[in-house]
Amino acid sequence: MSSDPTVPLEDSVVSVDGESAVLTRPPRSQWREVWDQFKSHKGALFGAVVFLLITAGVFVGPVIWRIDPQFLPQGRDFLTLRDTRPIYVALWDSGAKVNWAHPLGTDNLGRDMLARLMFGGRVSIAVGLTAMVLSLVLGTAVGVIAGYFKRLDGPLMRLTDLFLALPLLPLILVASLLFRDPLAAVFGTEGGIFILIVALIGITSWMQTARIVRGDVLALKEREFVLAAKSIGTRPGALITRHMLPNILSPIMVSATLGIASAIITESALSFLGFGFPPDFPTWGRLLNDGVDRLVSYPERSILPGILISLVVLSVNYLGDGLRDALDPRIRGR
Amino acid sequence: MLTYTIRRLVLSVPTLLFIALVIFMLLELAPGDPMAQVPLTVPSDVKEQMRIALGLDKPSYVRFWKWLLQIFWIEPKVFIDYLTSSTTLFGWLPDTALYERCVGLSNLDTCDYRALSWQTRSPVVDLVLQRLPQTLWVVGTAYVVGILIALPIGIYSAYRQYSWFDQAGTFVSMIGFSVPPFFSGVLVIVIFSVQLGWFPSIYDTTHTVNDWDSFVVQLKQMILPVMVLALQITAQISRFMRASMLDNLNQDYVRTARAKGLGETTVVMVHVLRNSMIPVVTVIALGVPLIFGGAIITEQVFKVNGIGQMLIGAIQANDLPTVQTLTFVFAFLIVMFNLIADVLYGVLDPRIRYE
């Protein structure tokens, strides 16, 4: 039951990724129609392209740009290579310290910014997407069950109240006390922390989605078409997946878009407080945070990761818009 | 509906007690030490003495019971005494003296020992009341401003989907939501305080508003934090408003209403809007407790020192009575506002029934 709500979502994401596969092998006609509608949505295509470009950049980029993001120049190089500006700064400031070997400059310890942005993007995108999916699955499942089954509404909503009231920081402290070492033993230091962070962000951010979904389901289940479906003997499982979920997709999509942004930011807050990845492990949120102190002298150190986070969120937002339109039969028919 | 509300109110008492217990156990389990901020020059046996003076040597169930007693028995007594002695509303009643003040060692065993913060050794509830005004001024204003901007933007964006207005709104709100306040806060300070010198970068909590000039000063020091916070709130609510409106604009009843010859304004602003409000009401209701919870990062950046800053400070200092009391207050507000949201669903959509 809990994984049902995402099935249409996942399928369509796959169809976006495997563009050629979908085109060469005729898929089921319904998905073909969805894809046609999606293609005609300019914003969605734009979002998909930008998102794919960024993802490819951060995952494939390091293969081409082979500088270690954690490498520090040693000896005399250190002083000459630290604090270089991006090369575009030379356009208006000929005296700026730029270096073609580091197109986006270096940080105060001489680490290459481009390599750090690519490395950081991997972590941030992975954390953002996984935590978002986790929180959506949890939130949608709780919301649908609470809204549809009257008997479970009370307990589940009180559980939601409880989670809303829990203070995040002590929760993280307890979780890292209990689970950090066992997880690190199984998945390695970084893998363990990744799972811990994703799980923590996921289980502390599903409540809003759950309340919204429940509110919509409460209203939906009194609608005529639901009553009609019920009266012809549709079972709850099918009723929810076929009739309810498509109609509450919009708020879920909005939650998804906002969820990615807040997951990336929350991750940076956790690292900043000392609960996240090891300190030499860059993520976009952390780069943005570290750059704030030098905002006047080196604005690019905060602005570049900031732009990348915004771009990811914007592209996911347009993707979501396109998907929602493509999956809505009323719009598709137009 | 009324019986439902009453039943929910009654049910909220055990819910809140349970939440309080879970929070207490969570705080007990969390590693931390109220002496962490004491300098390393203070030896560990002195720190141990200080922990005992805070009552940390008592078993946890004793401390939980004491806290319950303090919040549900002693604090109401203090409140009633205050009502009958210092307010105009109840001041005409004879002064009650329910609360017995502690005076030295003589009555320490019998006096009403209020819940004290470990950092300041002063009653937590007084601290909360002291912090509330600046939080309500800043976060409350930002929330109201955010909603007032977000609703029209959301409605118009949906009505003119994919127009330039909608695209611009999407763009701005997505960027607004992706840029965290620790960055946008510092950015507006650098621009408006350092470069332009228009607004102060540090909020003056001792400032009192008593005439026009002081109101202008208050306005000036509020503008930057309100701007940063309202951007986030607007981004979030306008997205939900837009999405929900879009869903409803394509429904059959809208076509019917138009076919009936109703004006476009009536169709959109009455029929569609009312039916689109359920997710928006949920989001707004979830946000109100957060107003009282303050905005942790924004308050820190601008030194507003409201409730959010109090909570994060108390967590970092491991000031358990303060954290426990504050989170309990939030829990109370969350339970209440979710109840209000549930009642509002019924008002907005009469088909929703609760038995």
Add this chain to the structure above:
Amino acid sequence: MKLKSLLMTSAAAAVSLAGMTGMAAAERGSDGEVKIIYWQAPSILNPFLSGGTKDVESSSMIIEPLARYNEKGELTPWLAQEIPTVENGGVSADLTSITWKITPGLKWSDGTAFTSADVKFTYEYCTNPDGGCAQITKFEGVTGVETPDDTTVVVTFAGPTPNPYGPFVGGESPILQAAQFANCVGAAAPTCTDQNFGPIGTGPFVVDEFKPNDVIVMSANPNYRDPAKPAFAKVTFKGGGDATAAGRAVMETGEFDYAWNLQLAPDVIAQMQEGGKGTPVAGFGPLVERIMLNNSNPDPARGDMRSVKDDPTGGSEHPFLSDPAVYKAMSMAIDRPLLVEIGYGQAGKVTCNLVPAPDAFNSTSMMCSEQDIEGAKKMLDDAGIVDSDGDGIREKDGVPLKVLYQTSTNAVRQDFQALIKGWWSEIGIDTELRNLNASVFFGGDPGSPDTFQKFYADVEMYANTFNGTDPQSYLGNGLCDKAPRPDTQWQGENISRFCMAEYDALHAKLRDTAGIDARAEIAKQLNDLIVQNGGMIPLVHRGRLSAHANSLGGVILNVWDSELWNVADWHRIKTN
């Protein structure tokens, strides 16, 4: 506009004060308002109940001790007439008692007389076993405080005390008013909220309004002993935020006059200074940023005996950090001048010592300002610690040199971690970094694996210092029996679990030695012993960097006492 309103308020304040106290005191309060910002906000104005630096320093504007250290670390009489010594008869020849003479005619801010009874009360207040007094070490060894008359205080000690200037000296040991705190002794201490938030003092300012963890508003003390001081009529003492914001408010926007303890990278400070509204000032106490080496075995496989020294079943030695070649090579690989330049600038100096100050105690026997990667490699090679399996990491007896390096979360410390990791990898030591939340790391919670006392890592970095000018108890942090272990709930100050019979014996000798030269000699030997035998790797002698507005005069940065020690002398510099 801003200037005008400032002038108006100062003029108004001057007029009202002149009207109140007459012409003789026209100087007091003539400079209007001074605004101080501390990025850690004071929680309470009674330093005996808190111990936090922010609380000690903010309350030092209100309550004062008998004597203070000045900016050079010398004792200066404050409420006392002079500093008692053996020569002037103030300290008994057998070093078991000290007699303080209080300046006659002193008044509390409420107008009542300041007497020796208040001093004696302060002693009783702090030593009450139920009170949980944070400054009780100031009264260590004190057996009684006698008051022969209103201006004489005699403190007697249990045994000969070469350094009798603990009680009632320095910002941590101010005098409380007996009349105000009479009902607040022992278990009743926390119930006295009004007293703890508004102590009556002898200092230049009195509390008008205190919002804990936020702001203190103070005004000039009408009964202050110098009728011409303080120059400011009003103080706003704001707390909270972060060091960056505090520095910005003083040096860039000019909203505040004084910002405390700006722990920021030097390039950030320099950029702020370009704002042109303020100036940073630095002073050096004995604070040292160091890497502690774990002398016990932190292997998780050891279970309960992890990081415990002297396990009878054996195996409690660290597998490679106990080898002198390893820790000496690790120290040689570090470029200390670069660390200073990156992290602290004018607020840092290279040091090889645990006790870098006062000057008399600063050992000069070691050199460490040159990075020597090649020498470090050679030292490891000579010791037979070589990379035998070709993975770039050396092994000692089959154990690869992999260290876990932890510290608290702080931008400068994370930069240091990254730099040192790079240098250590050059010499074939692999480093894993970890940063921990300061409130967990420095907290003594025995349930947490992440405290600096438990030291579940190979090396860890933090800073430590001592109060006053005598390092005896600070050097005691290297004694064998002070090592944290499970049966003491992991409490103890010997974080590195350093243990050496010679060190313990020498420290015992220090306790019985009088005379500053002899004490300094022993202290230097102790310092050399612990550094050369693998207790720690000192990195940077850290100063305190604060900033004041260019228009604020009279600031003398003092790191041996409260930074606000001479706030009575602060004044506004007239620009025209």
